[in-house]
Amino acid sequence: MCSSELEEPLTYFLQSDLAAKGIEVRRRSDFDDVLTANILAQDANEIPDDMELTAYFAIGIEISDIISQIKAKLLELKNYGFKTDNVEFKVIQVCDKMWQNQWEKFYHRVDFSRSLAIVPEWECPKPLNPHQIVIKMNPKQAFGTGTHITTQLMLMVMERVLLSEMSVLDVGTGSGILSIVASKFGASNVCATDISDDAIASAKKNLALNDIDNVELKQANLLTGVKGKYDLILANMLAEILYQLIPHLSDHLARNGSVIMSGIDCEQLSRIEKLLSENGFTVNLKIQEKRWFCILVSQKSN
Amino acid sequence: MCSSELEEPLTYFLQSDLAAKGIEVRRRSDFDDVLTANILAQDANEIPDDMELTAYFAIGIEISDIISQIKAKLLELKNYGFKTDNVEFKVIQVCDKMWQNQWEKFYHRVDFSRSLAIVPEWECPKPLNPHQIVIKMNPKQAFGTGTHITTQLMLMVMERVLLSEMSVLDVGTGSGILSIVASKFGASNVCATDISDDAIASAKKNLALNDIDNVELKQANLLTGVKGKYDLILANMLAEILYQLIPHLSDHLARNGSVIMSGIDCEQLSRIEKLLSENGFTVNLKIQEKRWFCILVSQKSN
Numbered sequence: 001m002c003s004s005e006l007e008e009p010l011t012y013f014l015q016s017d018l019a020a021k022g023i024e025v026r027r028r029s030d031f032d033d034v035l036t037a038n039i040l041a042q043d044a045n046e047i048p049d050d051m052e053l054t055a056y057f058a059i060g061i062e063i064s065d066i067i068s069q070i071k072a073k074l075l076e077l078k079n080y081g082f083k084t085d086n087v088e089f090k091v092i093q094v095c096d097k098m099w100q101n102q103w104e105k106f107y108h109r110v111d112f113s114r115s116l117a118i119v120p121e122w123e124c125p126k127p128l129n130p131h132q133i134v135i136k137m138n139p140k141q142a143f144g145t146g147t148h149i150t151t152q153l154m155l156m157v158m159e160r161v162l163l164s165e166m167s168v169l170d171v172g173t174g175s176g177i178l179s180i181v182a183s184k185f186g187a188s189n190v191c192a193t194d195i196s197d198d199a200i201a202s203a204k205k206n207l208a209l210n211d212i213d214n215v216e217l218k219q220a221n222l223l224t225g226v227k228g229k230y231d232l233i234l235a236n237m238l239a240e241i242l243y244q245l246i247p248h249l250s251d252h253l254a255r256n257g258s259v260i261m262s263g264i265d266c267e268q269l270s271r272i273e274k275l276l277s278e279n280g281f282t283v284n285l286k287i288q289e290k291r292w293f294c295i296l297v298s299q300k301s302n
Numbered sequence: 303m304c305s306s307e308l309e310e311p312l313t314y315f316l317q318s319d320l321a322a323k324g325i326e327v328r329r330r331s332d333f334d335d336v337l338t339a340n341i342l343a344q345d346a347n348e349i350p351d352d353m354e355l356t357a358y359f360a361i362g363i364e365i366s367d368i369i370s371q372i373k374a375k376l377l378e379l380k381n382y383g384f385k386t387d388n389v390e391f392k393v394i395q396v397c398d399k400m401w402q403n404q405w406e407k408f409y410h411r412v413d414f415s416r417s418l419a420i421v422p423e424w425e426c427p428k429p430l431n432p433h434q435i436v437i438k439m440n441p442k443q444a445f446g447t448g449t450h451i452t453t454q455l456m457l458m459v460m461e462r463v464l465l466s467e468m469s470v471l472d473v474g475t476g477s478g479i480l481s482i483v484a485s486k487f488g489a490s491n492v493c494a495t496d497i498s499d500d501a502i503a504s505a506k507k508n509l510a511l512n513d514i515d516n517v518e519l520k521q522a523n524l525l526t527g528v529k530g531k532y533d534l535i536l537a538n539m540l541a542e543i544l545y546q547l548i549p550h551l552s553d554h555l556a557r558n559g560s561v562i563m564s565g566i567d568c569e570q571l572s573r574i575e576k577l578l579s580e581n582g583f584t585v586n587l588k589i590q591e592k593r594w595f596c597i598l599v600s601q602k603s604n
Binding site: 111112113114115128129131133156159162163164185186285286287289 | 414433458466487588590591
């Protein structure tokens with residue numbers, strides 16, 4: 001159990017640094033509608049006070065070691081201003097089957113907007129209206145399920161920007177969600193990179209699930225080995241990694257191209273803006289939800 | 303000729319306070335694409351350095367009086383932090399026919415997003431993709447042509463929020479653009495108010511142009527005389543008018559309803575947020591473009 005503002009940084013840390021095999025997040029607010037619809041009492045008892053974040057690790061891993069690393073990360077986040085006082089830990093050994101059941105019970109369709117829905121593989125992919133595009137996801141293995149704020153803000157800006165047949169570069173693709181949406185939104189071709197084996201495997205599965213054939217997956221650290229220039233670069237990652245990315249953006253951005261960056265904590269926005277300006281970029285649009293910013297960036301025109 | 307940040311407040315002032323019969327805005331940036339496409343040299347000479355704002359008044363009006371009122375408004379805006387030093391005035395007498403030609407020459411289609419285009423009545427309403435909804439507008443008579451930043455930010459949030467058959471209240475509808483979009487996005491019914499005769503006439507014309515029959519137009523000052531509660535309230539107007547509106551919102555907002563407010567200059571955001579909080583509201587999402595903020599607001603949950 002922990003405060004919901006910890007969701008993004010902890011999810012990222014658990015997957016990237018501690019190699020968690022899967023992450024499940026349940027927020028009190030996710031159940032508001034369900035609660036009013038008279039769900040079974042035993043399920044109601046399972047609903048968290050604020051947020052419950054479950055990370056799944058392989059059998060045989062040293063769990064006390066994992067917990068002490070999480071505690072050190074929480075201390076670091078506390079210094080950034082996050083509320084970390086009310087975090088409780090619980091360790092349970094589960095079989096594969098139980099994990100799958102838990103997952104399917106609490107991960108549901110996100111009707112992200114009139115024009116886009118993200119639906120788990122095991123639910124009905126019927127659109128809300130004739131204009132809605134439905135993306136199917138099996139998000140178990142990697143970051144980016146469409147339920148995270150940073151991903152949602154990214155999608156909002158993509159809906160506005162992806163008007164024509166653009167070439168798209170998706171840095172740190174995770175589950176592949178942004179590449180799949182870009183392709184469905186009419187991108188001519190997409191290059192998606194991720195450093196993690198699990199992400200590449202998961203993205204591959206999700207691309208197939210959506211019959212996408214114009215996304216090239218590349219196992220790489222950020223832009224290493226990426227060739228060519230793109231009309232749109234997507235970077236949904238924590239600010240610490242955006243710092244490393246920014247100096248290399250112009251090598252891969254086509255003339256009049258745009259960059260959408262998400263995953264920026266409010267405390268880090270001014271440093272990101274300064275770095276962007278030093279590298280010849282200007283911020284055209286900012287969206288904020290809770291502590292998180294997503295920005296639309298282009299090259300300065302002079 | 304003036305600095306482009308003056309567009310919104312001046313447009314509003316010219317129409318509401320000085321009863322301009324029509325407004326035309328031409329920005330340098332609107333012509334970037336056209337310029338590269340080899341337009342005729344005589345048209346290129348007509349393109350403004352930054353922004354040109356043309357207001358049309360009825361024949362017989364005392365023009366020196368109008369100019370001194372504009373100058374007083376500019377002084378007020380200067381105190382808000384706007385750049386007003388490089389404003390130039392030019393007065394020309396035009397016939398009706400010429401006005402119409404000027405208008406049609408420079409007001410063009412706005413492909414606002416993948417899912418929405420705003421197209422002048424005299425242009426081809428073909429969608430960019432099978433999912434795009436096209437709204438036809440004859441925007442000559444009233445505020446809100448889809449080219450203003452504050453309207454565009456509003457539309458971005460509407461795309462995200464209008465998922466189901468909501469009832470919508472559009473306060474200060476101007477040309478009717480937001481009511482038309484709400485209806486096309488699936489609103490069950492819309493009530494649109496405006497104090498101005500010209501706005502009501504223009505909205506009526508634009509509703510007919512788009513075959514909309516579930517929008518009720520009401521000539522009223524803000525919420526005066528409005529009955530009932532709505533799932534979504536739209537308020538695209540200058541902050542000074544939002545101040546008056548906020549204390550009355552909860553009388554007309556359904557349980558779990560949302561309000562989208564646009565037209566907030568960055569200097570006025572904190573005052574708006576304070577007033578919202580005092581009236582039991584919380585801000586869930588903020589979008590900023592240049593000096594302009596649009597916010598998504600709901601009632602505090604306790």
